[in-house]
Amino acid sequence: MKVSNKTxxxxxxxxxxxxxxxxxxxxAVASPENLDLQRLIYYDYLVVHTSDVGVKDSPPSLHPDTPNRSGEIIVRRKAMQQGLDLMYSKSLLNIVFNEQGISYSASELTQPFLDLFDSSYCKTLRRNALWVTNYFSEYSKEELKNFIEKNIGNWGGEFMYEALVRSVVE
Structure with missing residues (x-):
């Protein structure tokens, strides 16, 4: 992390x-709920790519649609675990061990820490996270997994047709 002239x-x-x-x-927006690693991986993808949910009232995606972006879900686990470990090492989240397994929750320091960020990007990220957690909160683990598996082939796949057309035209 680099800090220079307020940037x-x-x-x-x-x-x-x-x-x-x-x-x-x-x-923070899901609090007081505990979320397991797999749900966090799915939510993290969906927060960045809200338009992939495919409903009319979803907020705009935070990042642009890129080819094969659905692969982000697969490769995100290692960075996710490292990020959660980093935040836990600073007491910014709690790790919960119970009969359902291991999950994560906001700590008493989570919101005060997040209040230090007031960029438009962070505000948009919070808006998208609130929308995703509200939209999917009633989905069971199995329902969320089925939603992802049903749609993952479409996310980024729209570029395949364009590539095919370009290869034929050129």
């Missing part, structure tokens, strides 16, 4: 810090 940069896209920060926001 903070956090390194590469989807770094453990960035993923950890997004997940703090998700945990």
């Amino acid at each position: 903070i940069t956090f390194g590469s896209f989807n770094s453990p810090f960035e993923v950890g920060l997004r997940n703090l926001i998700i945990l």
Whole structure:
């Protein structure tokens, strides 16, 4: 992390810090609920790509649609775990161990820490996280998994047709 003249940069896209920060926001808006790692992975993707949910009232996606973006779900686990570990090491989230397994929740420091961020990007991220957690809160683990599996092939797939057309035309 570099700080210069009131600008903070956090390194590469989807770094453990960035993923950890997004997940703090998700945990804050979902509070007092505990979320397991798989739900956090799904929510993290959906917060960034809200238009992929495919409903009329979804907020605009935070990041542009890119080809094969659904692969982000698969490769995100390591950065997610590192980000959660980083935030836990700073007492910014709680790890919950119970009969359902391991899950995560906001700590008493989560919201005061997040209040330090007031950029339009963070506000949009919070809006999207609130929308995603509200929209999917009633989905069971199985229902959320089925939703992702049913749609993952479509996310980023719209670029395949364009590539096919270009290859035929050229």
